[in-house]
Amino acid sequence: MTSSGERVRVAALELFAERGFHGTGIRQLAERAGLSSASLYHYMGTKEDLLVELMRTSLERLLDATAEVLATHDDAVPRLTALVRLHVTSHAERPLETRVVDDEVHALSPQRRADVVALRDRYEAAWREVIDQGLAEGAFRVESAGVARRALLEMCSGVARWFDPAGPTALPALAEQYALLALRLLGADTRTAAAGARRVGDDTPSPV
Amino acid sequence: MTSSGERVRVAALELFAERGFHGTGIRQLAERAGLSSASLYHYMGTKEDLLVELMRTSLERLLDATAEVLATHDDAVPRLTALVRLHVTSHAERPLETRVVDDEVHALSPQRRADVVALRDRYEAAWREVIDQGLAEGAFRVESAGVARRALLEMCSGVARWFDPAGPTALPALAEQYALLALRLLGADTRTAAAGARRVGDDTPSPV
Amino acid sequence: MTSSGERVRVAALELFAERGFHGTGIRQLAERAGLSSASLYHYMGTKEDLLVELMRTSLERLLDATAEVLATHDDAVPRLTALVRLHVTSHAERPLETRVVDDEVHALSPQRRADVVALRDRYEAAWREVIDQGLAEGAFRVESAGVARRALLEMCSGVARWFDPAGPTALPALAEQYALLALRLLGADTRTAAAGARRVGDDTPSPV
Amino acid sequence: MTSSGERVRVAALELFAERGFHGTGIRQLAERAGLSSASLYHYMGTKEDLLVELMRTSLERLLDATAEVLATHDDAVPRLTALVRLHVTSHAERPLETRVVDDEVHALSPQRRADVVALRDRYEAAWREVIDQGLAEGAFRVESAGVARRALLEMCSGVARWFDPAGPTALPALAEQYALLALRLLGADTRTAAAGARRVGDDTPSPV
DNA sequence: GATGAATGAGCATTCATTCAT
DNA sequence: TATGAATGAATGCTCATTCAT
Structure with missing residues (x-):
């Protein structure tokens, strides 16, 4: 029942907290959110x-x-x-x-x-x-x-x-x-x- | 009178503290230490x-x-x-x-x-x-x-x-x-x- | 009174002439034509x-x-x-x-x-x-x-x-x-x- | 007897002339010059x-x-x-x-x-x-x-x-x-x- | 010691395109 | 008609690291 947008934010929260902003890649973010890295950009700048x-x-x-x-x-x-x-x-x-x-x-x-x-x-x-x-x-x-x-x-x-x-x-x-x-x-x-x-x-x- | 090795450590300290480990590049490290990035590897693993x-x-x-x-x-x-x-x-x-x-x-x-x-x-x-x-x-x-x-x-x-x-x-x-x-x-x-x-x-x- | 199709063609003409074909993105085309990039494909191959x-x-x-x-x-x-x-x-x-x-x-x-x-x-x-x-x-x-x-x-x-x-x-x-x-x-x-x-x-x- | 730097320039000349600047990718440039795309950046900004x-x-x-x-x-x-x-x-x-x-x-x-x-x-x-x-x-x-x-x-x-x-x-x-x-x-x-x-x-x- | 040259892998981001609605 | 959502492939560029000199 969670939207993709929410999943992106949750993924970012988890990964930024765990590995830091610079330690988190866009691909890891995408994988955690269950999206392709290109799709990520529908939900963020x-x-x-x-x-x-x-x-x-x-x-x-x-x-x-x-x-x-x-x-x-x-x-x-x-x-x-x-x-x-x-x-x-x-x-x-x-x-x-x-x-x-x-x-x-x-x-x-x-x-x-x-x-x-x-x-x-x-x-x-x-x-x-x-x-x-x-x-x-x-x-x-x-x-x-x-x-x-x-x-x-x-x-x-x-x-x-x-x-x-x-x-x-x-x-x-x-x-x-x-x-x-x-x-x-x-x-x-x-x-x-x-x-x-x-x-x-x-x-x-x-x-x- | 500071050795290159010390300069590398000081540079790393400053940059890691300021931008974080993942936010610091080997080239920045080298520049701050006054060395080429290749030379850096004489002073570190x-x-x-x-x-x-x-x-x-x-x-x-x-x-x-x-x-x-x-x-x-x-x-x-x-x-x-x-x-x-x-x-x-x-x-x-x-x-x-x-x-x-x-x-x-x-x-x-x-x-x-x-x-x-x-x-x-x-x-x-x-x-x-x-x-x-x-x-x-x-x-x-x-x-x-x-x-x-x-x-x-x-x-x-x-x-x-x-x-x-x-x-x-x-x-x-x-x-x-x-x-x-x-x-x-x-x-x-x-x-x-x-x-x-x-x-x-x-x-x-x-x-x- | 201009149709969307015409607007696409005008947009393409302007952008291809100004930035070149390879320099023009589908999104720029869409924006100039006042459409979404998906809608563009109703008017072109x-x-x-x-x-x-x-x-x-x-x-x-x-x-x-x-x-x-x-x-x-x-x-x-x-x-x-x-x-x-x-x-x-x-x-x-x-x-x-x-x-x-x-x-x-x-x-x-x-x-x-x-x-x-x-x-x-x-x-x-x-x-x-x-x-x-x-x-x-x-x-x-x-x-x-x-x-x-x-x-x-x-x-x-x-x-x-x-x-x-x-x-x-x-x-x-x-x-x-x-x-x-x-x-x-x-x-x-x-x-x-x-x-x-x-x-x-x-x-x-x-x-x- | 041509240096890598020269080869990069020749490759760029050929490809920019043939496909245009925007039509030429960095990887094509590299391949034509006989280098990896990363190495290209030793010879250009x-x-x-x-x-x-x-x-x-x-x-x-x-x-x-x-x-x-x-x-x-x-x-x-x-x-x-x-x-x-x-x-x-x-x-x-x-x-x-x-x-x-x-x-x-x-x-x-x-x-x-x-x-x-x-x-x-x-x-x-x-x-x-x-x-x-x-x-x-x-x-x-x-x-x-x-x-x-x-x-x-x-x-x-x-x-x-x-x-x-x-x-x-x-x-x-x-x-x-x-x-x-x-x-x-x-x-x-x-x-x-x-x-x-x-x-x-x-x-x-x-x-x- | 020191470095220029080199690179495979990876970076964030954008590409043109498709499709369900 | 129209578009949000989605994506595989590609973009220009940087990464940490190695090595011959």
């Missing part, structure tokens, strides 16, 4: 267009979910908690997408790269905003907001590289653990904070 | 051999430094502190090397990959050991040791992607911040821990 | 069929007009004059057609080429006949009839490559000039010849 | 670079020979005679080169085309100059200098399309005939003119 499209789709979904998070919560601690849950969840549920977004930016030509990086920067701006808010509120205490933000993002993104849904930790529990780790890292009072965050956890928008 | 060599050199240096860390410190907190400093410092000082090691494993053929991953696993085993020790000592308190280890490693490795020696935070201060963030993340008592760690800081082996 | 058809149409029109010229005039000088006018006029009025006929014969497969060349040879036979007649009548004086014929034909065909209807010379005047140049080239007495030719000029059949 | 190189070489040789013609003769009639001889001779002796130059300009990208057309325009400027001189001297009499120049050039260039060295007319005789035809076309007094031209004919620089 260039190979780079395809990569950009995957990246943009992924980033825009994340941005939409992020906007909802910010609209749902007001204080820094629940906001940060929700951001971590969103980030971890989306990276665990869509490891292919997120790995492609995180690892293949270097394969883009300068113009396309600028476009994609702009989207990524918009996303990171939300984290910056929430961390700054927490510092202003006195809820967080770190030496450098920038260092903390980068440390957090890298830590959370890493989930896409190792999370195994069949492994010992289920995804909701993992997201909860990461939220706690993040709050600790930010110097938040985790006795009440985590509890507070947990209370609104059900509202966490799904990144799907 | 195949292109993959070159990548493996770079990775192995980097990982072995890190492993040696790690062994020294473990030999120097006995308790979990100073050990963990020293591991973080080592990891952050080496990733900040050698971002090309570490990015290649972290990002290009997928480009290796199965056998070579297994070799490199074995080295990386040996390195991560040191972290596992120290975290377990801290949990046993009661110095750390986390829900899952595995989750914490992965979160820590990803967080620290990320430094190679963004650290700028000309930026606002100097490397020693950055390493110190990361050590604090790590201890917080592990639920350590950071009032005494950081101080204790700082006291043995001068012993931190340089990964150079 | 193969791409080569289309080329042959354009060539044949053009050559047959020229052959018909040539027959009329020969039927209208009896003596070599007015006949040659009329041939030149016809050739120049048709090349100036239909530069695309004539350029395709003159320049793209090499793109035809052997069999199709033989067919088209046969038509072209029939046309050139008329020139040969008239020049021979003029030599027999004593109206022309050249060293080699073949050299003169080829020189004349190339000279007249070139008009399709440069004539600009908005330029300084209007087409009727241009045809007249070429007629005079041709007669001079053939060693005809241009004092009476041109005048004589001019007198019958109104009868020149239009190649349209 | 792109396929278009190769075409431009052939064109430029040919045009520059013609321009050099033209400069010598103008330096050798002072009056319009001998100058024009020598130009015709040069043009006819070079087109008869090097039909491949001249056909490529004359017929494949349309295959060039805009920038390269402008470069080549500039060279061709420099060549045609010599003809314009000599025809203008002849009109000023009263040696030529035509209605339009531009029409005459174009008619002459097309007529002479056509030689490359049909001259057969094994045919009835030998090249020197052919060049002589064309010179006479050209003078007649220009309305020159051919009784003395041709003789005068013939006297200095031995000085005609060879375009080789």
Whole structure:
């Protein structure tokens, strides 16, 4: 019931994530999608267009979910908690997408790269905003907001590289653990904070 | 006073880090090294051999430094502190090397990959050991040791992607911040821990 | 009020003349004609069929007009004059057609080429006949009839490559000039010849 | 004793002349040159670079020979005679080169085309100059200098399309005939003119 | 050491064409 | 009529690698 176009995108996601953009040939893509390499071009522009499209789709979904998070919560601690849950969840549920977004930016030509990086920067701006808010509120205490933000993002993104849904930790529990780790890292009072965050956890928008 | 062989390795490091292994051509390598592409083969085996060599050199240096860390410190907190400093410092000082090691494993053929991953696993085993020790000592308190280890490693490795020696935070201060963030993340008592760690800081082996 | 079939032919004429047969893709043809590339095949056989058809149409029109010229005039000088006018006029009025006929014969497969060349040879036979007649009548004086014929034909065909209807010379005047140049080239007495030719000029059949 | 580089150029000349630039594949070129298609690229840049190189070489040789013609003769009639001889001779002796130059300009990208057309325009400027001189001297009499120049050039260039060295007319005789035809076309007094031209004919620089 | 010459295999992409709808 | 989907073959060009000099 999947269309050829979808199959192309799935194939690209799998192969770009596994072998990288430059390590994936158009013929491998075609074979995985069950098409001839010529037919591929009914469903995409260039190979780079395809990569950009995957990246943009992924980033825009994340941005939409992020906007909802910010609209749902007001204080820094629940906001940060929700951001971590969103980030971890989306990276665990869509490891292919997120790995492609995180690892293949270097394969883009300068113009396309600028476009994609702009989207990524918009996303990171939300984290910056929430961390700054927490510092202003006195809820967080770190030496450098920038260092903390980068440390957090890298830590959370890493989930896409190792999370195994069949492994010992289920995804909701993992997201909860990461939220706690993040709050600790930010110097938040985790006795009440985590509890507070947990209370609104059900509202966490799904990144799907 | 640099030999051709060194120039080849530097060129490979720069290009593999910037464009990835598959995104780097033998001709670009040769041009960057100031040689013809044929001459390149006096200083390397195949292109993959070159990548493996770079990775192995980097990982072995890190492993040696790690062994020294473990030999120097006995308790979990100073050990963990020293591991973080080592990891952050080496990733900040050698971002090309570490990015290649972290990002290009997928480009290796199965056998070579297994070799490199074995080295990386040996390195991560040191972290596992120290975290377990801290949990046993009661110095750390986390829900899952595995989750914490992965979160820590990803967080620290990320430094190679963004650290700028000309930026606002100097490397020693950055390493110190990361050590604090790590201890917080592990639920350590950071009032005494950081101080204790700082006291043995001068012993931190340089990964150079 | 133009049919799709006509639009295909016009598109082919324009593109074959501008970029050559091999330089024109079926997709460009389709786009220019306002159709999909699949729809194109409702109005043509193969791409080569289309080329042959354009060539044949053009050559047959020229052959018909040539027959009329020969039927209208009896003596070599007015006949040659009329041939030149016809050739120049048709090349100036239909530069695309004539350029395709003159320049793209090499793109035809052997069999199709033989067919088209046969038509072209029939046309050139008329020139040969008239020049021979003029030599027999004593109206022309050249060293080699073949050299003169080829020189004349190339000279007249070139008009399709440069004539600009908005330029300084209007087409009727241009045809007249070429007629005079041709007669001079053939060693005809241009004092009476041109005048004589001019007198019958109104009868020149239009190649349209 | 021919080098691979020369063989590539010869192959390109033959194939571009026979099938056109767009009708010639890189693999055909390679086969004709006795190389693999990859090896071809040791001896050329792109396929278009190769075409431009052939064109430029040919045009520059013609321009050099033209400069010598103008330096050798002072009056319009001998100058024009020598130009015709040069043009006819070079087109008869090097039909491949001249056909490529004359017929494949349309295959060039805009920038390269402008470069080549500039060279061709420099060549045609010599003809314009000599025809203008002849009109000023009263040696030529035509209605339009531009029409005459174009008619002459097309007529002479056509030689490359049909001259057969094994045919009835030998090249020197052919060049002589064309010179006479050209003078007649220009309305020159051919009784003395041709003789005068013939006297200095031995000085005609060879375009080789 | 160093390299020009060489290549088989592969690259991303386009070709002209067919066919079911 | 018209076209989306499909493709085998070909396009120009680059790949990593070898080898004689």
